[in-house]
Amino acid sequence: MVSDKILRLGSRESPLALAQTHLVADALRKQWPKCQIEIQTFKTQGDLILDTALSKAGDKGLFVKELEVALLENRIDLAVHSMKDMPGDLPDGLSLVSFGQREDARDVLISKDSIGFMDLPAGAIIGTSSLRREAQLRRLRADLRYEVIRGNLQTRYRKLEEGPYQAIVLAAAGVKRLGWHARITQTFDAWQESIPAVAQGILAIEFRSGDETSHRLLEPLQVPSVEVVRLAERSVLSTLSGGCQLPLGAYCRPTETGYEMKGVVLSLDGAQAIYAYTTFQTGESLQAGETLAESLLAQGGKAILDGIRQGTQPGLTHP
Template identity: 45%
Template sequence: MNQVSQTQTIPAKLVIVSRESALAMWQAEFIRDRLRALYQQTEISILGMTTQGDQILDITLSKIGGKGLFVKELETALEDGRADIAVHSLKDVPMHLPQGFMLACIGKREDARDAFVSNLHANLEALPPGSVVGTSSLRRESQLRARFSHLKIESLRGNVQTRLRKLDEGKYAAIILAAAGLKRLGLGDRIRDLISPENSLPAVGQGALGIECLISRPDLEVLLRPLHHADTAACVQAERALSRALAGSCQVPLGGFAEIVGNELRLRGFVGSPDGKRMAHAELCGSTADPEALGNAVAQALRAQGADEILATL
């Protein structure tokens, strides 16, 4: 092992496990390169895996168990020692980690907004009645139906390239994707419009990377500390607390977005019915020192507006 300080050592080898999609591999390579720059004597490799979520593409995520399908195999690789850390899009990480696992590091957030992508139209407002819009997200579907009841919302699964190909084949007038993924893949030029959080509240954790490891590996938490972004961590902790309090997953039309404004943390949340006819919105500010409390408070505010009743109908 290579000595970093008198109290900390780093491993001679480090294995990163990742999904094999282009975006997931970009994210893993980004973390690998950051770590290589920090720990030049450590041999760092990537183990790519195809998960259940990548294989089942003909059914919406909400019907097959949610985004946890993207992380289970990666966690198994951590558990059996094939890998040391797993790199995730944080929005794909379930709100409750299995026993024995932890999020050791939260990277600096990319653009958290949703992106409007179309070959024919400039933005959602420009779409004529009956236009087909593709999305894989109940959260986006609920907000789209609430604002644009004249549009037809249809399911869209697959990796970023697959979704763009389906758009280019004319199956959709437009599709909605996370802006961060497009930008990371060098596809920012496909974005016709960035949808503000006021009009499409992002998914919890959208745009941020999370690095997972075993709780029994506190040495890795220390190793990853230079990559940890405290402001992003505070924001996503508040968002994830909100989601946990309302049992949120991709099976639930729920959004949460926190940002630091001055010295405070501001969190906006929403819960809606899939048809967009019932919506609950809440916004509160709190201390950056206690993001969980803010998340729980916004969840309570949503409950006061009928969030539990909306969720009970799903």
């Protein structure tokens, strides 16, 4: 029977990845009490490259490839990811669904002495691993220094305490899933200040496309509105041929009459920012994402992204 299956879950080794995988495992056990869960951990390329900005280390699947190979080789049944780490296109033979409710999609600031972003002194060093965050924050405070900070969340927090950083900027979802609510100094508005990465705050479960048993086990764990949002935002990413390390974002949210979505493409220094907005109904996610992405490209986003990919856009000075 489906409920008697032994499910092998794949996870990265970081504390946050394991916390997220245990959320999935606990939900599966609750839904299917007879289901046996095994968790296998993996180091990904993104976990191993810690001395280089992710945008320079490569763009496709830095945090997911090793788990995807394990899936395709039938060494695991499900892979648990942060949806924002997923490239726009999946390898042949793999499928993707969301899990549960979306956690807080916003970006947050954690600073020494709990100083807010606008109150930081000029020249203060801000640590972030995201070109998207950096470009948007530069639009708010061009007088601050933005430097790459890598490692899991525990490592970044230690670097904040011990290093030259005055503050670090992280995804609220990861911070909250680790129970670090009290460490948050400031939350950035997802609509006006820092548009999140595509599908930020959503958990992804990847599985083999022909594995009907796993698909049936996962169906009760999905929230329809989260799937609508996930499909819409990832349609933007796919249409832009983007990866998680390009300075672009999209945020979709329910309204009283349907859904609305805002997207952005930015130059590396934040000097250029192209925005687009659309509304849509359930069942129109893919078309809405394509429409919004095409609007971004037509307004100048194509030239910005082409310049970044070709290396012709002026780069930033940090390593």
